[in-house]
Amino acid sequence: MSNLMNRRILLGVSGGIAAYKSAELIRRLQDMGADVRVVMTRAAEAFMTPLTLQALSGHPVHNDLLDPEAEAAMGHISLARWADLILIAPASADIIARLAHGKGDNLLTTVCLARRCELAIAPAMNEAMWHNQATQDNLAILQQRGIHQLGPASGGQACGDIGMGRMSEPSTLASEVSHFFETGLLAGKTVVITAGPTREAIDPVRYISNHSSGKMGYALAQATVDAGAKVILISGPTALPCPDRVTCIHTSSAIDMYQSSMDHLPGCDIFIASAAVADFRPATIAEQKIKKTGQDTMHIEMVKNPDIVTAIANADPKPFVVGFAAETHDVIHYARDKLQRKNLDMVVANDISDTHIGFNSDDNIVTILTAESEQYLPKANKFQQAQRIIQAIAKQY
Ligand code: C5P
Secondary structure, three states: OOOOOOOEEEEEEOOOHHHHHHHHHHHHHHHOOOEEEEEEOHHHHOOOOHHHHHHHHOOOOEOOOOOHHHHHHHOHHHHHHHOOEEEEEEEOHHHHHHHHOOOOOOHHHHHHHHOOOEEEEEEOOOHHHHHOHHHHHHHHHHHHOOOEEOOOEEEEOOOOOEEEEEOOOHHHHHHHHHHOOOOOOOOOOEEEEEEOEOOEEOOOOOEEOOOOOOHHHHHHHHHHHHOOOEEEEEEOOOOOOOOOOOEEEEOOOHHHHHHHHHHOOOOOOEEEEOOEOOOEEEOOOOOOOOOOOOOOOOOOOEEEOOOHHHHHHOOOOOOEEEEEEEEOOOHHHHHHHHHHHOOOOEEEEEEOOOOOOOOOOOEEEEEEEOOOOEEEEEEEEHHHHHHHHHHHHHHHO
16 A cells, blocks of 8 residues: 555645646545645646646645635645645746745745645756756755755756756656655554444443443554554544544444454454453343333343454454453453464553553553563553554564
């Protein structure tokens, strides 16, 4: 899978004949899984219509810094925050000069000033403009600031000249852009995560469940997507919002969660089972609300639920499988037993006898076990723990 899967690329299009190539560039970036939004300068609109780029990107094109309506929808700061990378292609001599001087005189330059992400430019201009000392000095300033320069190429130009200044081809640019995301620990991997509790229905209004908040699983989903993976989060009922860029599948019972996990097994590289799955469910679900009249006790016959993580770990081919072990005593002993019995590659063990950590709390202390190793992770919030767990998985995988 591509490094650009789920990556957010803000494509800046400035004025120049090479603006016609931006249509193709959007397609190439999308082919590699990127979500592309477009900002155009007014000069760019003389060469390419915003409507074309809107149709291709699937989103309105942004072009006005001073339009209150556009700013209310997604203003320059939100656009700058949204992007994982800003790519200006084509980058004219003029936009290069504006960037070098820190101008904020149009939407594109302002977004660049407000950005926190990497910025790459694909220069495109006539070869005399390219060789002009002013352009070369501006490029040197941008280079010193860590702005990436992609191209230009040499060859025939629209004006009839031959030389440096042709914008690199869209497929070359898309491939160069994908290299920016290579550092993601789990780039290109598909990770399926179960999270939260399950609900086992007794009748149409009642169920048996547990206190799992889902916080650990949701933090893992966020850390995994941040590591560059495609993430499918199969969640039982929780009060948590679906993390950004994660595909959330909402389930209720253990049987639902089992079915959804099996459905997502093909193509899954890593499976992380953090859900607190009910071990048993009522043997039958009453069709109508059970009445309390005439009985002082109640007997519910329970039957065993399928063990989701064991089923995944015994599939062929099997992904790298990580389970959780929440225990109140002999934590490491039981976790090690789980590692072997369930055929897991890794177990994340935590002690839930301390109510300040673990189940339904924001912090956690865990030990990561594999067949050969044991790594203790001191107390930290669940998001920090999630990042450490993802690092350990990436190392082991
Ligand atoms: O056996 P126990 O419930 O203690 O094992 C916990 C681990 O197994 C967790 O990773 C949990 O998500 C997973 N599990 C499962 N399906 C079940 C029960 C547990 O995937 N029915």
